Amino acid sequence: MKKLFIVLLVILTVAVFAAPKHLVIFHMNDTHGHVWPYSEYHNPDIGGFARIATLVNAEKEVNPNVLFLHAGDANTGVPESDQLDAIPDFVTMHYMGVDAMALGNHEFDNPIETTLMQQRYAGFPFLSANFVTKDGRQLFKPYIIKNVGGVKVAILGVTTEQTQVLEPIHLKGGKFLNVEETVKKYLPELKKKADIIVVLGHLGFGGEYQPLGVEYTTSDQLAKDVKGIDIIIDGHSHTLMDKAANINKTIVVQSGEWGKYLGRLDLWVENGKIVDYEWAPIPINMKKYLGKDANGKAQYEFVTEPIPEDPFIKMIADYYYTLGAEELNKVIGETKILLDGERAHVRSGDTNLGHLITDAIMWKTGADVALQNGGGIRASIQPGPITYRDILTVLPFGNTTYVIEMTGADLMKVLDYAAKIPAGKGAWLHVGGMTYKIKDGKPVDVMVNGKPIDLKATYKVAANNYIAGGGDGYKMLKGLKGYDTGFVLADVVKEYIQKLGTIENYDNETRVVVEK
The missing domain is CATH 3.60.21.10 (Metallo-dependent phosphatases)
Structure with missing residues (x-):
């Protein structure tokens, strides 16, 4: 046993x-x-x-x-x-x-x-x-x-x-x-x-x-x-x-x-x-x-x-x-509509929030054209009061606003690159002051402030310092003549919304048309 x-x-x-x-x-x-x-x-x-x-x-x-x-x-x-x-x-x-x-x-x-x-x-x-x-x-x-x-x-x-x-x-x-x-x-x-x-x-x-x-x-x-x-x-x-x-x-x-x-x-x-x-x-x-x-x-x-x-x-x-919550919670405006910053939308096409951001950049800098990468837009703004916290959630990167002098030919190089970016990528381009179509992976019918782009003309272009420094593949922007305004992009949008007051509606007409 x-x-x-x-x-x-x-x-x-x-x-x-x-x-x-x-x-x-x-x-x-x-x-x-x-x-x-x-x-x-x-x-x-x-x-x-x-x-x-x-x-x-x-x-x-x-x-x-x-x-x-x-x-x-x-x-x-x-x-x-x-x-x-x-x-x-x-x-x-x-x-x-x-x-x-x-x-x-x-x-x-x-x-x-x-x-x-x-x-x-x-x-x-x-x-x-x-x-x-x-x-x-x-x-x-x-x-x-x-x-x-x-x-x-x-x-x-x-x-x-x-x-x-x-x-x-x-x-x-x-x-x-x-x-x-x-x-x-x-x-x-x-x-x-x-x-x-x-x-x-x-x-x-x-x-x-x-x-x-x-x-x-x-x-x-x-x-x-x-x-x-x-x-x-x-x-x-x-x-x-x-x-x-x-x-x-x-x-x-x-x-x-x-x-x-x-x-x-x-x-x-x-x-x-x-x-x-x-x-x-x-x-x-x-x-x-x-x-x-x-x-x-x-x-x-x-x-x-x-x-x-x-x-x-x-x-x-x-x-x-x-810490700092009190300042972030101050109401700076109001929107009656959804300002669309959904990831899937801003990385594949135009949205009214993308338009608002690029329009704010032009308003602040006096630029002819504004550029904003979709990956830099991180959230929507829901209908109701808008706080500074909401804007910082949309634009969390602390980017500043950069102004560049560009010829029409230089600008076409940007669009040539942007036209090849597939839907879903953060490099997808939102624009202000400009419209164009993408056909067979190429930009066509490019209009700047309602007129056909002039390849020899000089344009004042503003963008966030991220893509101005070559981020998201926009290497053609890096090194061009320009300067950093020091304006924080989130603050620019904040000031623009304060100017708008109550947003009843916002431009939702497509600025970049992708032709099938």
Whole structure:
């Protein structure tokens, strides 16, 4: 009997030690200042870091083998965050227990010194193996190794090469090396040091088009072309995946945007190898609209159980929210109509809000023509009172207004580029003082202030300093004779709306006609 007990004990002991390790990787991406809960059309009070913290902490209570990663673009999007250089984001993420973040392109919206300051507040490493300074130095760690329950996990950070074109203003000669070549360079080293290799990438998933004058690597391309990567946790394209992609034996995941969902990747690891996995995006208080009740009140139901806010994280977030809120909440005008800044609309055609912004630029500068990239318009303005906060949400980047002297021929080079930009891209061009048609990928019937464009004439053109500095691929603007007015674009729009007073209607006639 004693021998049988010993045999059973040995069998049970072996079984316990043979059981795969269970690891959980939580991840988010493209949070863009959305520290606090917010509302969307038919989706009130969603998201918020305090709710995300509740989920992460709940798992840590039952399983210590947890990693928490951010795939980039914490910066730029919400006024309370932008006004404070995203310190609210990084302080709250510090206390939430984030282990590392890949640098996204919007981490370069500000001077490098600001990004380094943000890292100090965060207390966790910002990773980018492929960003180097003008003299070839790495300012940020390429990777870290984390021991998670005895499993060594390498986390290698990479940033989209598009940043070279998307955010060129503050790079000071810095550049982004090819992602595939960079990953291949580090893989042999990481295989010696770690069991599992995670690429934490701000790359984007899918898409064959190579816009903006620079080739870039997407996460699916990286998985297809480079063997030996176990997991790619991605950002940049704001892709909400319904299931994990498995490409060339590499797990690829991305969890949408703005903290609407928290990605959860469960791994079972045996002898240093992943033997099974599960992945899902967890909705953060997302709701289903059910219609209106008999009294006309909107009715909703939660997609999942409602998630309470972690009180400690909420306290930190609330403190930062109050800073400067009083000034942001001052009413500066009113609109009776929706001013349309929806992402899908401003990146594919004209909207009345795009017209208002370009008209405001011309009003302030006296320019003949105004140019605005659709990617710089980040939200709509709903009917009702308009506050400065609303305008900063639409135009969060802190861009100034830049005036350029251009010939008609120079302006045609801009339109030649703009005409080839496919719908859905941030480089899509909104114009003021000008109309034209796009036919077979070329601009035709170009009119400036109601007259055919004169290729030899000189025009006063105003744009935000982002595209004036070559951003979004508008390299033909960079270096032309001009000057920065110092007028912050959001302030220009604010003043213009104050001048308009109550907006009963606004020009919605198409200025850029795409002919089929």
